[in-house]
Amino acid sequence: LQITGLIFGGVGMVGTLAATVMPQWRVSAYIDGNIVVFETIWEGLWMDCISQLGLRLQCKFYDSVLALPPPLEAFRALMCIAVVLSVLSFLMAIVGVKYTHRTKEDPQGVSIFILAAGVAFLLTGTLVLIPVSWTGGSIIRDFYDPEVPVPLKRELGAALFVGWVSTALLIAAGAMYCHF
Numbered sequence: 817l818q819i820t821g822l823i824f825g826g827v828g829m830v831g832t833l834a835a836t837v838m839p840q841w842r843v844s845a846y847i848d849g850n851i852v853v854f855e856t857i858w859e860g861l862w863m864d865c866i867s868q869l870g871l872r873l874q875c876k877f878y879d880s881v882l883a884l885p886p887p888l889e890a891f892r893a894l895m896c897i898a899v900v901l902s903v904l905s906f907l908m909a910i911v912g913v914k915y916t917h918r919t920k921e922d923p924q925g926v927s928i929f930i931l932a933a934g935v936a937f938l939l940t941g942t943l944v945l946i947p948v949s950w951t952g953g954s955i956i957r958d959f960y961d962p963e964v965p966v967p968l969k970r971e972l973g974a975a976l977f978v979g980w981v982s983t984a985l986l987i988a989a990g991a992m993y994c995h996f
Contacts, residue, residue: 818913821992824985829902831982836895839865840973861892891947898943905936934993941986948979
């Protein structure tokens with residue numbers, strides 16, 4: 817169970833890092849009479865990208881941190897904290913698993929490392945879930961809002977799905993470690 821938690825936590829950690837750096841949080845939607853299908857627009861936490869026919873990709877980092885909307889600033893911060901916390905959680909889990917194999921007669925020492933890793937994994941999963949779900953909710957709300965112009969409507973990007981899977985894995989790893 818500890819090794820399974822370690823694998824889930826490691827994959828969740830990599831997924832958290834991937835979701836943080838991926839530019840596909842919001843992807844342009846092709847609906848109604850929108851005939852501009854040779855261009856795909858990706859919006860991420862750090863940059864915007866335009867893909868033309870899948871052959872040419874142009875990405876541009878946001879110019880100013882101060883010019884970003886407040887939710888995007890908060891999502892950046894939450895995801896960066898989640899990346900750091902997932903690495904620390906993973907390291908604590910490794911130490912806990914190694915310490916478990918060395919001293920089987922001292923169950924109290926084992927539970928401290930394992931429990932700390934479990935709580936940290938649960939907290940990391942929550943930190944990833946907040947920006948990913950909030951962004952997904954705003955995309956769906958804007959998509960069905962008749963006042964939002966069709967060219968500005970977006971669909972759920974791949975980074976959101978990576979974030980949701982990472983959240984599930986991190987929470988599962990945390991639950992496994994808190995079970996001990």
